[in-house]
Amino acid sequence: MRRTNDLGRDPVGKLVLRLAIPTMLAQLVNVLYSIVDRMYIGNIPDIGGLALAGVGVCGPIVTLLSSFASLVGLGGSPIMAMRMGEGRKEEARRILNNCFLMLLVLSLVLTVSFLLAKDHLLMWFGASEITFPYANTYMTIYTAGTFFALMANGMNNFLICQGFSGLGMATVMLGAVLNIILDPIFIFGLKMDVAGAALATVISQMASCAFVLGALLRKRMPVRLGWGGFDGAIMRRVLVFGLSPFLIIATDSVLLIILNTVLQRYGGPGLGDTLVTCATIVQSYLLLITMPMGGMTLGTQPVVSFNFGAGAPERIKKAIQTIVILCLIFCGVMMVVTYTVSPLFVRLFTSDGEIAARSVRYIKMFTCMIIPLAVQYPLVDETTALGRVRRALFCSLFRKSVFLAGLLLLPYFFGAEATFFSEPIADLVAATVTTILFVRGFPQVLLECTHGGERRVI
Numbered sequence: 001m002r003r004t005n006d007l008g009r010d011p012v013g014k015l016v017l018r019l020a021i022p023t024m025l026a027q028l029v030n031v032l033y034s035i036v037d038r039m040y041i042g043n044i045p046d047i048g049g050l051a052l053a054g055v056g057v058c059g060p061i062v063t064l065l066s067s068f069a070s071l072v073g074l075g076g077s078p079i080m081a082m083r084m085g086e087g088r089k090e091e092a093r094r095i096l097n098n099c100f101l102m103l104l105v106l107s108l109v110l111t112v113s114f115l116l117a118k119d120h121l122l123m124w125f126g127a128s129e130i131t132f133p134y135a136n137t138y139m140t141i142y143t144a145g146t147f148f149a150l151m152a153n154g155m156n157n158f159l160i161c162q163g164f165s166g167l168g169m170a171t172v173m174l175g176a177v178l179n180i181i182l183d184p185i186f187i188f189g190l191k192m193d194v195a196g197a198a199l200a201t202v203i204s205q206m207a208s209c210a211f212v213l214g215a216l217l218r219k220r221m222p223v224r225l226g227w228g229g230f231d232g233a234i235m236r237r238v239l240v241f242g243l244s245p246f247l248i249i250a251t252d253s254v255l256l257i258i259l260n261t262v263l264q265r266y267g268g269p270g271l272g273d274t275l276v277t278c279a280t281i282v283q284s285y286l287l288l289i290t291m292p293m294g295g296m297t298l299g300t301q302p303v304v305s306f307n308f309g310a311g312a313p314e315r316i317k318k319a320i321q322t323i324v325i326l327c328l329i330f331c332g333v334m335m336v337v338t339y340t341v342s343p344l345f346v347r348l349f350t351s352d353g354e355i356a357a358r359s360v361r362y363i364k365m366f367t368c369m370i371i372p373l374a375v376q377y378p379l380v381d382e383t384t385a386l387g388r389v390r391r392a393l394f395c396s397l398f399r400k401s402v403f404l405a406g407l408l409l410l411p412y413f414f415g416a417e418a419t420f421f422s423e424p425i426a427d428l429v430a431a432t433v434t435t436i437l438f439v440r441g442f443p444q445v446l447l448e449c450t451h452g453g454e455r456r457v458i
Contacts, residue, residue, distance in 0.1 A: 012318040015303055020296040020326060027295030028288075029169075032176045035284040037197040040183045042281075042349035044193055047134070049352050051194050053273045054134025056280025057126045060256035062142060065110055067249035069150045072102045073157035075242020080158060084223065094229035096158055096216070099238060101230055103154045107147040114143045126260025128273055138198045145202030152208035155225075159215055162222050167215050175208035244384075244393050251400050256283065258407050259419065266416035274355060275416055281349045281359040282366050282420070285342065289334050289370055290377075293327055297381035304382050313446040316386075323378045331374035338367050362420045369424035372431035379438045386445050395437065399430030 038059075042052040076099035083092040114121070118139050127135045142149075152171065160168040179200055186196030216225035263275040300323050307315040346359045376399065383392040406422030 012303070012315055013322050016300050016319055016322045016326065019300045019303065020323070024292045024295040027291040029173055029176050031287045031291050032180065035287065036176075036180050036183055037201060038280060038284055039348045040187050041194060041197050042277075043351065044187065047193070049277050049350060049355055050131050050273060051134045052280055052349065053277040054127060054131035054136075055138050055194060055197070056276050056283075057122055057131065057135045057260055058139045058142065059280065059283065060253040060260070061114075061121065061125065061139065063256070064250055064253035065114070065143075065146055066149060066153055067246050067253060068106050068110060069103065069153035070249050071242040071246035072099050072106065072150075072238060073154035073242070074245040075099075075238040075240070076102075077157035077160070079237060079241055080223065081162075084162070089223060092223045093226060094231065095234055095238070096223055097226055097229050098231060098234045099158065100155065100225060102235055102238065103150050104147075107150045110150075111143055111146045114146070115140070118143065124261070125257045126264045126276055128264060128269070131273055131276070134194045137194045141195060141198035141202060145205055148202065148205040148209040152205050152212055155212045155216060156208075158223075158225075159212060164215070164221075171208050171212050174211055175204040178207050179204035244389055247393070248396050251397065255400060255403055255407070258404065259422075262407050262411055262419055263416055266411040266419070271416065274358065275419075277350070277355055278359045278362050279420075281346055281355075282362045284349070285338075285345055285363050286366060286423075289331065289367065289373075293330055293374070293377050294381075296326060296330070297323060297378045300382075304386060308386055308445075316446065320378065320382050323382060324375060327374040327378050328371065331370045335367070335370060338364060362417075365420040366423045369427035369431075373427045376427065376431040376434050379434050383438060388441070388445070391437065391441065395430065395434040398433060399426050402426040402429050 038052060038055060041055050042048045044051055076095055080092045080095040080099075083089075083095060119136065122132060122135045122139060152175065156168050156171045159171070182200035182203060183197055186192045186200050187194075188196075190196060192199065213225065215221065218224070259279060260276050263279055264272040267273075267275040300319065303319045304316055307313075307319065342363050343356070343360050346356045346363070350356055350359070376395075380392050380395050383395070403422050403426035406425050407419060410418040410421055
């Protein structure tokens with residue numbers, strides 16, 4: 001099996017596939033973390049629908065907590081990799097130690113803050129009097145394990161940036177597989193219901209955390225985790241680097257919180273909980289599209305970045321074309337899946353006929369513009385790979401702004417169900433704007449590349 005890739009000389013099409021498929025599969029495994037709990041919870045006898053609505057309220061909050069792991073992990077690992085490339089191993093070790101301390105402090109602050117504020121937050125973010133007990137149980141147990149979640153997700157980036165992508169993949173798979181095994185044991189075998197799902201997740205994250213930290217402490221690790229060398233300047237630089245991915249993930253969470261709140265408000269006492277339950281299932285389905293596609297586009301960024309630095313514009317064009325085509329094919333397949341298999345997917349979460357019928361309909365509404373989304377994702381991520389971070393961030397936040405406008409306006413004028421059209425409207429409008437900006441700016445990027453211009457961030 002081939003172990004290395006020559007980013008500058010290998011055939012671009014095959015190179016993109018070799019990088020895209022493993023990262024896509026890794027993200028697909030990671031999706032299991034997000035949806036397995038929901039699948040089991042939705043099938044708890046008698047309370048499944050309400051429990052699923054309660055846990056659905058927790059989902060965006062859990063993602064918001066995880067975004068702080070990205071702030072440090074995705075902020076510190078590129079800097080550490082640069083120092084390793086420069087041969088400054090001691091400086092790289094200081095960066096690793098500083099990031100560990102940052103995650104330690106963040107986990108403590110977030111745990112205390114969320115435990116103190118969770119009652120108010122859950123009611124503000126879409127829980128009802130009926131679903132609050134389920135949301136509160138899940139969130140209390142999960143928040144108590146924040147340290148393990150942040151360490152597992154954040155420190156895993158420092159394994160990958162040292163070339164141990166296999167260990168990084170093993171970290172994700174260990175947690176996902178363990179969670180799948182423990183969920184039915186705790187939820188049904190021990191009759192712990194929602195508490196069992198949360199406990200299974202925390203134990204799984206604990207195992208991933210122990211695996212990551214154990215690997216980083218091994219003698220064979222090029223840059224080993226230690227203690228000391230703490231520096232405010234290093235921490236500030238990590239925060240600057242990690243701000244963009246943090247904002248993207250955090251704003252996604254905020255939008256989902258608003259979605260649940262809007263559905264609860266406009267659905268009212270009679271329909272609100274049902275709509276939040278359906279939205280939880282819909283979001284779980286959407287993750288099957290967005291996370292693997294995000295894995296493909298992020299995993300292939302090195303091809304674009306390397307060839308920009310090497311002054312190879314034709315290889316850049318070929319790489320971006322290949323990535324876009326790959327995403328279009330993937331989304332085309334998922335569109336077919338939506339109209340054929342989505343009822344079976346929904347049945348994994350609920351046996352309630354009304355919830356199942358509504359969820360299938362809402363999935364079709366929510367994903368009807370995933371073909372434009374197949375253009376949005378690669379163009380934003382490859383714009384980042386070309387060093388145009390501000391432009392990429394604008395395109396991403398513009399899409400979220402359109403989505404937010406839809407969340408606030410559509411149900412006001414057309415009723416609660418119209419909320420589910422916010423996503424496709426945002427996908428179409430944002431993809432159009434992103435494509436226009438990319439087509440206008442790309443020739444200048446290629447010109448800079450051809451003339452060996454210094455890479456700059458705009």
